[in-house]
Amino acid sequence: MENREELEITETNEPSLSQVACIGLGFVGYHSAIAFCESGKAVVGIDIDDDHIRTVRNGTHPFETNGLREFLDRETCTLSTRVSDAADCDCYVISVPTPLDERDSPDLSALRDACQQVSTVLDDGDLVVLQSTVYPGCTRDELRPILERSGLEAGADFGLSHVPERYSPSDERSRRAPRVVGSIDEDWRAVTAAMYRDVTRSTVPVSSLEVAEAIKLVENIQRDVNIAVLNELTTVTDALGIDIWNVIEGAETKWNFHRYEPRLGVGGHCLPVDPHYFRTATDHLDEDLELVMTARDVNGSMPGYYGDRIAEYLASVDKPVSEATVAVLGLSYKPNVEDPRNSPSVTLIRHLRPNDIDVAAFDPQFQPNAEIEGIGIENGTDAVSTVRNADVTVVGTGHDDFQRLQPATLGDLMADDPLLVDVARLLDTDAVDDSDLVRLRDYLTTDRANSPRDDHNGETSAADANQGWNDE
Ligand SMILES: NC(=O)C1=CN([C@@H]2O[C@H](COP(=O)(O)OP(=O)(O)OC[C@H]3O[C@@H](n4cnc5c(N)ncnc54)[C@H](O)[C@@H]3O)[C@@H](O)[C@H]2O)C=CC1
Ligand SMILES: CC(=O)N[C@@H]1[C@@H](OP(=O)(O)OP(=O)(O)OC[C@H]2O[C@@H](n3ccc(=O)[nH]c3=O)[C@H](O)[C@@H]2O)O[C@H](C(=O)O)[C@@H](O)[C@@H]1O
DSSP states (O other), rough: OOOTTTTOOTTTSEEEEEEEEEOSSHHHHHHHHHHHHHHEEEEEOOSSSSHHHHHHHOOOOOSOOOTHHHHHHHTTEEESSSSSTTOOSSSEEEEEOBBBBTOOOOOOOOHHHHHHHHTOOTTTOOEEOSSSSSTTTIIIIIIIIHHGGGGOOOTTTTTEEEOOOOOBBBBHHHTOOOOEEEEEEHHHHHHHHHHHHHSSSEEOSSSSSHHHHHHHHHHHHHHHHHHHHHHHHHHHHHHHHHHHHHHHHHHHTTTOOOOOOOOOOOSSSSSTTTTHHHHHHHHTOOOOOHHHHHHHHHHHHHHHHHHHHHHHHHTTTTTOGGGGGEEEEEEETTTTOOTTTTOOOHHHHHHHHGGGGGEEEEEETSTTEEETTTTTBBSSSOOHHHHOOSSSEEESSGGGGGGGOHHHHHHHSSSSSSSEEOOOSSSOOOHHHHHOEHHHHHHHHHTOSSOOOOOOSOOOOHHHHTTTOOHH
């Protein structure tokens, strides 16, 4: 990398970059722009969506606004829809979407477009950092050639690094996760790590771009597979008449049992997506990700599993499905966020609709009466009006707001034989037991069970059982 003398030398003897373009101002890029601004960098926030720029400018977007006022007040921090307005920057941090297409293959269109835009303003000594999640080899093989349309060579003329984002909404611990840094060469890795040390607690330099890309995917894939194990075990324990929650509580008394929990399904734009990204890297190999993709299918099948169990229950109480009403509380993919991407609740609604079942939905994170994308229903105004006269209530997302729901009230508001589908067991179990509600898990493990039911009494808490034990 011959052209780095113009970068000023910082106290860590690494050249310092001072003007950062953050391309893509979604959840990831927005937080990066604020963080780099707070670290004293000049920042140009770039997003192709003019409306989104407007929401950032007036603070009406769904992300936290800590630091936004300082960003907007600082003359050296600006917003634009054009990468050309960032031509004076010396670092380009790309955080655009990397979703799947309709064939479950990586859709790199946004990424290619962003790289093409950057290639038009790239100068000697600049650094390009990819934060978006991609598959191993993508940065080097797909994005580097686009960036080199600038006439510059990655490594020799400009830096190319992959620093995957680990932060996720409503998980403050993940915000402070160390940042993995993989680069085109060691010199640029040092420059990148120095820049990120200003915005995170610690950096983890790794040996290559591909290792950094793989780390991100492996973290999420391991989580997806482990959740799939619990989801599959839940369907089996249902059939055996065993309550999975008693099994989890008991298994947790072993110090090296890692707790994962069954849910209506696995949502978000990462866990359902990342196995398919990694699978892409195996396309030319004899080896494949058979277990990983099977686990993905298990998780993807869960909303349908619960949809079928609901239909089964309705038939068992002589309620024609086409005349039934299902109330779905929670549309986000996980608690306390406003994000319906790959939401299991939305997938469940899609699964139920062909049966002409009537569906009402409410999510406090969404605007009342807002149209819920892709399922043709509007968000309700509150939980009570949503569940009134419903035959089934599904607690699809464990928002904190729903902790206040009183099972007795739900039972009174709903139709006869009211079914509660609360896979995450959000509602107080004793209160549910004392209400008129029929818990789906009880229905599944009672009316269909052949084996002895598990004993609800005399359970030992994990904390008590693990007194004094250390992890292996
Ligand atoms: N949201 C999350 O919790 C996390 C996301 N990631 C990854 O970070 C990346 C970004 O994710 P999000 O921030 O959630 O995406 P997002 O969908 O919330 O935001 C992406 C933004 O990029 C803009 N954009 C799209 N194409 C563009 C282009 N060519 N030039 C400029 N702007 C463009 C869009 O208008 C949008 O505002 C993805 O690869 C995702 O997998 C990684 C960790 C956490
Ligand atoms: C390894 C890891 O913890 N990855 C995180 C993950 O965050 P994400 O926002 O997807 O949330 P999550 O807690 O993994 O939940 C994803 C989905 O999995 C479900 N879920 C979660 C835990 C569990 O035991 N059972 C379960 O079914 C959730 O309900 C949700 O629908 O993916 C993020 C990402 O890559 O976008 C990443 O930054 C986060 O650190």
